[in-house]
Amino acid sequence: MPASPRSWLISTGRFRAIDRLRKRRREVPGEHDIAQETTDIENYDVVDDRLRLIFTCCHPALNPDAQVAMTLREICGLTTEQVAAAFLTTAPTLAQRIVRAKTKIRDAKIPYEIPERGDLPERLASVLHVIYLVFNQGYFSRADLATEAIRLGGLLVNLLPEPEAVGLLALMLLHDARRTTRTTPGGELIPLEEQDRSQWNEPQIKEGVRLVERALTSRGFGPYTLQAAIAALHAEAPSSQATDWAQIVGLYDVLLRANPSAVIELNRAAALAMRDGPEHGLTLIDAILARGELREYHLAHAARADLFRRLGRKAEARSAYERALALAVEDPERRLLERRLREL
Amino acid sequence: MKYLCLVYQEEKQEGNVPPGQIEQAKRDYWAFTEDIKKSGHYVGSNGLKHTDAATTVRVRNGKLSTTDGPFAETKEQLGGYFLIEAKDLNDAIQVAARIPSAKWGSIEVRPIWG
Numbered sequence: 001m002p003a004s005p006r007s008w009l010i011s012t013g014r015f016r017a018i019d020r021l022r023k024r025r026r027e028v029p030g031e032h033d034i035a036q037e038t039t040d041i042e043n044y045d046v047v048d049d050r051l052r053l054i055f056t057c058c059h060p061a062l063n064p065d066a067q068v069a070m071t072l073r074e075i076c077g078l079t080t081e082q083v084a085a086a087f088l089t090t091a092p093t094l095a096q097r098i099v100r101a102k103t104k105i106r107d108a109k110i111p112y113e114i115p116e117r118g119d120l121p122e123r124l125a126s127v128l129h130v131i132y133l134v135f136n137q138g139y140f141s142r143a144d145l146a147t148e149a150i151r152l153g154g155l156l157v158n159l160l161p162e163p164e165a166v167g168l169l170a171l172m173l174l175h176d177a178r179r180t181t182r183t184t185p186g187g188e189l190i191p192l193e194e195q196d197r198s199q200w201n202e203p204q205i206k207e208g209v210r211l212v213e214r215a216l217t218s219r220g221f222g223p224y225t226l227q228a229a230i231a232a233l234h235a236e237a238p239s240s241q242a243t244d245w246a247q248i249v250g251l252y253d254v255l256l257r258a259n260p261s262a263v264i265e266l267n268r269a270a271a272l273a274m275r276d277g278p279e280h281g282l283t284l285i286d287a288i289l290a291r292g293e294l295r296e297y298h299l300a301h302a303a304r305a306d307l308f309r310r311l312g313r314k315a316e317a318r319s320a321y322e323r324a325l326a327l328a329v330e331d332p333e334r335r336l337l338e339r340r341l342r343e344l
Numbered sequence: 345m346k347y348l349c350l351v352y353q354e355e356k357q358e359g360n361v362p363p364g365q366i367e368q369a370k371r372d373y374w375a376f377t378e379d380i381k382k383s384g385h386y387v388g389s390n391g392l393k394h395t396d397a398a399t400t401v402r403v404r405n406g407k408l409s410t411t412d413g414p415f416a417e418t419k420e421q422l423g424g425y426f427l428i429e430a431k432d433l434n435d436a437i438q439v440a441a442r443i444p445s446a447k448w449g450s451i452e453v454r455p456i457w458g
Binding site: 059061107108109110111113115119 | 345431432433434437453455
């Protein structure tokens with residue numbers, strides 16, 4: 001982190017020159033700071049600079065896409081290319097969006113602060129979203145990003161123990177507890193049912209479960225808490241067979257009502273296949289694909305392939321795995337799909 | 345820092361508002377203006393006559409062109425402004441949200457250049 005995060009964030013053009021001047025001045029003892037405003041900010045009672053920056057980046061006066069993009073690049077250190085890939089857009093478009101947002105922070109004087117309680121709900125959703133995206137970016141390759149997301153999630157819970165903030169922290173802890181068992185040393189993804197559960201981080205799971213329960217008993221929990229509750233059921237199950245699939249399907253039902261999405265429908269279909277049998281899951285997945293929404297989503301085809309495999313329908317499994325492989329980008333996922341094809 | 349709060353509302357709808365509500369809106373505007381004078385936010389304000397009275401002027405290649413009506417045809421029209429002094433954008437948004445027209449129109453908050 002730079003010494004003066006706010007000016008770091010907004011320094012463009014002439015502001016960069018002021019920064020340089022200021023730095024030079026700092027080297028002279030007893031000299032006054034030429035940017036009074038920055039001095040005041042630095043004397044602020046600091047909760048956490050990074051969290052404060054995230055709240056600034058997530059100001060509702062900024063374009064929502066720019067909020068997330070700027071946070072990922074400026075605060076979490078992702079490259080423009082990585083953020084562009086996450087947003088399915090080009091690097092120049094994204095860079096321009098970020099420049100525009102930074103210029104607005106400077107020109108409209110968006111304050112560098114944690115907002116007052118009354119303004120928090122409006123801001124909290126974006127902040128949670130950003131932290132979750134950072135965590136996801138770290139899921140496969142960047143353990144440091146996942147750890148940073150958890151740290152920020154913890155700070156946020158201390159700052160405002162809103163149910164969804166607690167739920168998100170629980171969700172991240174529970175997913176992260178399985179980190180070491182999720183890939184082989186060679187970097188191939190290991191699916192949940194094949195993971196070595198004895199290697200899961202038990203204390204972290206306990207903490208996650210405790211937080212889920214806390215969020216569920218408070219009114220006003222939402223999608224993050226529900227996903228965390230699902231993750232908790234997985235984390236506490238001794239095996240895939242002994243998992244409480246009925247409850248997981250029930251939680252997906254609630255989640256779908258709160259947050260209708262084809263991806264959640266797909267996850268529900270996979271859980272339902274575990275509860276009722278593969279052919280029931282297949283019917284649902286085929287219906288989702290028929291609507292066209294997830295036709296280009298590799299995990300939809302991978303889930304379908306898994307169900308064909310379990311039914312012993314090898315030819316259909318093969319063509320579905322091939323379709324998934326053609327769409328998958330992440331290396332660990334690709335390797336798992338390749339292994340599945342070899343094993344057929 | 346100074347911000348200009350531009351008040352937009354639908355001129356067409358104004359004819360449909362009952363007289364009682366118009367009186368109430370005037371009282372609300374008066375009370376709001378007094379409030380922001382007391383809090384030190386107020387710099388200046390004015391209401392505008394309808395866009396029927398607007399004229400748009402351009403000079404191209406040294407030639408003056410004058411057209412009837414506002415610069416752009418929009419659903420809501422600029423109806424007035426408040427120039428305010430605010431600590432930062434959050435402070436300005438708080439003030440703008442209390443402008444009575446925010447309840448039925450829109451307020452565009454623009455930082456003053458310089």
